[in-house]
Amino acid sequence: MTRKTQASKFDVSNVIARRTKELLGKSSSIQRCAKCLIPETEQTATFNDAGICNMCERAEERDEQVNWESREQELQTILDQYRGKSRFDAIVPFSGGKDSAWTAYVLTKRYNLKVLLVTFDSHFRRPKHLQNIERIVRHLGCEHITFRASDHVIRKTMVESLKRRGDFCWFCHTGVVASPFKAALMHKVPLLIWGEPGVDYSGGYYSYKTKTPSDERWFNRQINLGINAEDMHGFIDDVEMRDLEPFQLPSWQEMKDMGVTSIHLGDYIKWDAPKQYEILNKELGWEMAEVENLHPRYHYEKVECFLQGTRDFLRYIKRGYSRTVQRANLDVRTGELTREEAAEMIHYDAQRPASLDVLLKYMDMDEEEFMDIAESHQIYPHRHDPDSVRPAQKKIDDHDLWEERLAGEENPADKS
Numbered sequence: 001m002t003r004k005t006q007a008s009k010f011d012v013s014n015v016i017a018r019r020t021k022e023l024l025g026k027s028s029s030i031q032r033c034a035k036c037l038i039p040e041t042e043q044t045a046t047f048n049d050a051g052i053c054n055m056c057e058r059a060e061e062r063d064e065q066v067n068w069e070s071r072e073q074e075l076q077t078i079l080d081q082y083r084g085k086s087r088f089d090a091i092v093p094f095s096g097g098k099d100s101a102w103t104a105y106v107l108t109k110r111y112n113l114k115v116l117l118v119t120f121d122s123h124f125r126r127p128k129h130l131q132n133i134e135r136i137v138r139h140l141g142c143e144h145i146t147f148r149a150s151d152h153v154i155r156k157t158m159v160e161s162l163k164r165r166g167d168f169c170w171f172c173h174t175g176v177v178a179s180p181f182k183a184a185l186m187h188k189v190p191l192l193i194w195g196e197p198g199v200d201y202s203g204g205y206y207s208y209k210t211k212t213p214s215d216e217r218w219f220n221r222q223i224n225l226g227i228n229a230e231d232m233h234g235f236i237d238d239v240e241m242r243d244l245e246p247f248q249l250p251s252w253q254e255m256k257d258m259g260v261t262s263i264h265l266g267d268y269i270k271w272d273a274p275k276q277y278e279i280l281n282k283e284l285g286w287e288m289a290e291v292e293n294l295h296p297r298y299h300y301e302k303v304e305c306f307l308q309g310t311r312d313f314l315r316y317i318k319r320g321y322s323r324t325v326q327r328a329n330l331d332v333r334t335g336e337l338t339r340e341e342a343a344e345m346i347h348y349d350a351q352r353p354a355s356l357d358v359l360l361k362y363m364d365m366d367e368e369e370f371m372d373i374a375e376s377h378q379i380y381p382h383r384h385d386p387d388s389v390r391p392a393q394k395k396i397d398d399h400d401l402w403e404e405r406l407a408g409e410e411n412p413a414d415k416s
């Protein structure tokens with residue numbers, strides 16, 4: 001029998017120090033969309049000869065070129081093909097946020113589908129969000145399963161993916177997508193229906209014409225940050241490959257053999273988040289919550305995770321804009337905001353979120369190291385200006401709960 005010896009781990013700390021040093025310097029001018037303001041540091045942004053970005057082009061496609069009536073007929077055909085054939089008619093990946101809540105609501109109430117809601121526990125789910133989930137699941141009368149990964153493993157992957165990609169959410173990106181496919185195999189349900197159309201937020205990968213395929217390629221291209229579970233196993237210590245299974249897609253051949261169809265509802269029904277929020281609020285009691293670094297008009301966005309503000313702050317450091325500006329850009333495209341009004345909202349993105357304190361304790365990292373890592377992932381030509389950042393925000397209402405939880409548990413890093 002051959003004994004396998006593990007390759008020595010590659011420590012990224014030196015790379016971070018070198019990169020940060022190289023990146024220090026004044027910011028150059030940044031190209032922004034002539035219509036919506038999105039900067040060139042957006043991951044998939046490209047600009048046409050008139051200086052208009054690809055997301056604005058997608059919005060025009062959505063409003064002027066897509067025949068939404070025939071799209072809905074296409075949806076009906078797909079649903080009829082699968083209705084009544086399995087234990088459930090469809091799997092709905094369900095965070096409980098406004099988009100997946102809307103998807104569950106539309107499929108059960110409008111199309112009378114028997115769906116299984118599948119949640120991946122993001123580990124920092126806020127109390128108000130859990131109340132929203134409870135309301136929706138009860139009201140719609142759906143069956144619901146939740147996948148949850150090990151705290152020890154999550155902690156390790158958070159530090160590692162922060163260092164390597166400037167994004168601590170690798171476990172959540174991958175777990176959220178892998179779990180519904182696993183549930184589909186477990187229950188032999190070949191139809192998966194995701195929510196909002198991806199093209200509104202990242203116009204470079206897909207379009208309304210192509211739709212957003214939600215398959216193995218999508219997972220590797222857009223979801224897993226270029227790190228699969230096997231890579232992660234090679235990066236971190238004291239975690240077995242089987243512990244990383246929650247973040248791994250099931251065998252795609254098995255999915256194909258089952259005849260999987262995996263679609264986004266937003267490719268078939270035109271998405272209108274503010275209107276959808278109002279209906280969810282009125283019909284199901286779904287409630288918004290204060291979200292760090294987000295303008296109050298968008299407090300129905302991203303209410304799920306306590307660390308959302310810190311995640312968005314990281315994007316501000318890396319790319320010079322974050323969720324408030326991104327969300328405001330959508331409203332500029334629809335004419336609800338002017339370009340100038342959207343530009344003024346940048347100060348919401350430029351705040352040090354109080355939740356950063358919780359994340360630092362959780363990862364056993366000091367703020368200087370965190371900032372070094374974040375700045376090492378800046379996207380050219382953006383250069384982060386620390387003076388642009390406002391002091392720590394006031395705590396959101398569940399902040400002390402997370403501090404108490406951390407104080408009450410033994411830090412695995414202290415174990416000998």
Ligand SMILES: [Zn+2]
Pocket residue numbers: 033034035036037038052053054055056057
């Ligand atoms: Zn634009």
